[in-house]
Amino acid sequence: MRETPSILPLRLEGxxxxxxxxxxxxxxxxxxxxxxxxxxxxxxxxxxxxxxRIAHGLIAPSAGRVAWxxxxxxxxxxxxxxxxxxxxxxxxxxxxxxNLTHALAxxxxxxxxxxxxxxxxxxxxxxxSLAGAPARVLSGGEQQRLAMARAWALSPELIFLDEPTxxxxxxxxxxxxxxxxxFQAEGVATVxxxxxxxxxxxxxxxxxxxxxxxxxEQGPADCFFTRPQSPEGRAFVAGELLW
Amino acid sequence: xxxxxxxxAFGLVLARDPALVEIVVxxxxxxxxxxxxxxxxxxxLGAGLALARFPGRGAVIVLVNALMGLPPVVAGLVLYIVxxxxxxxxxxxxxxxPTAMILAQAVLILPIVTALTRQxxxxxWEEYRxxxxxxxxxRGRAIPTLLWDARFSLTTAVLAGFxxxxxxxxxxxxxxxxxxxxxRTMTTAIALETSRGDLALALGLGIVLLAITLAxxxxxxxxxxxxxxxxxxxxxx
Numbered sequence: 001m002r003e004t005p006s007i008l009p010l011r012l013e014g015x016x017x018x019x020x021x022x023x024x025x026x027x028x029x030x031x032x033x034x035x036x037x038x039x040x041x042x043x044x045x046x047x048x049x050x051x052x053r054i055a056h057g058l059i060a061p062s063a064g065r066v067a068w069x070x071x072x073x074x075x076x077x078x079x080x081x082x083x084x085x086x087x088x089x090x091x092x093x094x095x096x097x098x099n100l101t102h103a104l105a106x107x108x109x110x111x112x113x114x115x116x117x118x119x120x121x122x123x124x125x126x127x128x129s130l131a132g133a134p135a136r137v138l139s140g141g142e143q144q145r146l147a148m149a150r151a152w153a154l155s156p157e158l159i160f161l162d163e164p165t166x167x168x169x170x171x172x173x174x175x176x177x178x179x180x181x182x183f184q185a186e187g188v189a190t191v192x193x194x195x196x197x198x199x200x201x202x203x204x205x206x207x208x209x210x211x212x213x214x215x216x217e218q219g220p221a222d223c224f225f226t227r228p229q230s231p232e233g234r235a236f237v238a239g240e241l242l243w
Numbered sequence: 244x245x246x247x248x249x250x251x252a253f254g255l256v257l258a259r260d261p262a263l264v265e266i267v268v269x270x271x272x273x274x275x276x277x278x279x280x281x282x283x284x285x286x287x288l289g290a291g292l293a294l295a296r297f298p299g300r301g302a303v304i305v306l307v308n309a310l311m312g313l314p315p316v317v318a319g320l321v322l323y324i325v326x327x328x329x330x331x332x333x334x335x336x337x338x339x340x341p342t343a344m345i346l347a348q349a350v351l352i353l354p355i356v357t358a359l360t361r362q363x364x365x366x367x368w369e370e371y372r373x374x375x376x377x378x379x380x381x382r383g384r385a386i387p388t389l390l391w392d393a394r395f396s397l398t399t400a401v402l403a404g405f406x407x408x409x410x411x412x413x414x415x416x417x418x419x420x421x422x423x424x425x426x427r428t429m430t431t432a433i434a435l436e437t438s439r440g441d442l443a444l445a446l447g448l449g450i451v452l453l454a455i456t457l458a459x460x461x462x463x464x465x466x467x468x469x470x471x472x473x474x475x476x477x478x479x480x
Contacts, residue, residue, distance in 0.1 A: 083378075092392055093395075102388065103378045107378075154378075
């Protein structure tokens with residue numbers, strides 16, 4: 001049982017971002033409830049990854065605010081109740097297990113408990129036999145699963161997934177999607193960015209369509225795929241929305 | 244240069260001439276101590292400089308980079324003034340001792356270790372930044388992580404420091420005084436014996452110095468390659 005108050009729902013309120021005189025995000029509103037399963041879709045350059053980075057606290061927004069519930073100060077920092085898995089996992093130059101114990105150490109987990117929790121996470125995602133292997137020699141799919149095991153080991157309420165399967169083959173993609181389903185089955189909220197509409201359909205209950213830095217449509221996945229409301233939504237579902 | 248000088252030099256090395264052994268041992272003691280001190284300060288300092296953001300940071304980086312080219316005789320002269328009887332640290336009585344020589348070499352190689360560490364860690368920080376922040380790491384907490392993960396690349400910084408220290412003659416000559424049996428190192432002995440015309444001893448010392456440098460570099464390179472392979476990095480350490 002979680003002892004600390006929930007940090008969800010998370011609300012992005014009118015979030016905007018400018019860099020080099022270019023407006024990359026404008027007036028983005030998004031709510032992530034407990035156990036939410038959201039897919040943020042859209043073409044390249046739509047602002048999907050930037051939105052996740054701002055929500056996760058890696059980048060400060062130029063406008064608007066990111067509002068967490070509960071003790072806001074503790075949730076505002078990345079790594080406190082919410083984790084992120086990147087498209088290209090950045091693993092430390094050490095063993096798979098040491099990557100997890102390092103993350104647990106950052107979270108103040110007692111030294112004696114780190115190894116047990118790391119091994120639990122590795123076993124949970126089918127990586128137990130690779131615990132002592134150098135993380136950097138694992139296959140792409142294994143590396144991504146290790147990155148997800150690292151996120152899971154920190155017991156987050158919400159995980160941001162930034163195109164986690166983009167560089168992977170179909171088999172590795174299936175493995176990563178199984179891990180995401182494990183998160184979801186345990187009640188962890190997931191926000192995933194993807195280009196793959198089939199994947200969004202498989203993993204999300206709610207779709208957020210972004211185009212040119214704005215949210216152009218947002219709603220239940222079934223409605224989005226059967227009756228998209230916006231011209232951009234209709235074009236995207238038909239595979240015609242280009243930058 | 245006569246062949247007989249080379250033959251005599253090899254003879255001294257193979258016979259492990261006591262005078263030669265004494266000089267080699269002192270040289271290694273001074274140089275390795277200086278490297279340890281410079282690394283203890285320079286590695287965290289370089290990493291801190293890579294991650295810290297403060298006004299004037301660019302100027303500090305330029306200064307540290309420039310100090311890599313600090314002329315040894317200038318460093319030796321400044322340290323001589325500081326350690327001389329009328330200097331601020333004169334009471335310590337360190338002038339013309341191995342400790343003064345260790346200090347001089349540490350001063351010379353500290354900028355090398357710091358500057359190379361700063362560059363290496365800054366490059367690695369670019370790669371790790373988002374992930375480490377995402378995991379909840381502060382910049383300060385990232386320093387040991389980055390130093391550990393850059394350990395194979397940082398071997399080069401340590402070797403560069405060792406190379407500079409072991410080849411150095413001007414600073415240790417000024418603050419050590421080249422006293423036989425006490426502060427005479429390989430490089431100062433080579434300079435002295437050459438001026439005296441004892442080329443055999445000078446050459447013998449030169450051979451030992453080159454052999455030690457080569458062996459240390461080969462050992463460090465091999466260790467870094469092996470370690471990098473074990474840690475799963477395509478090794479160009």
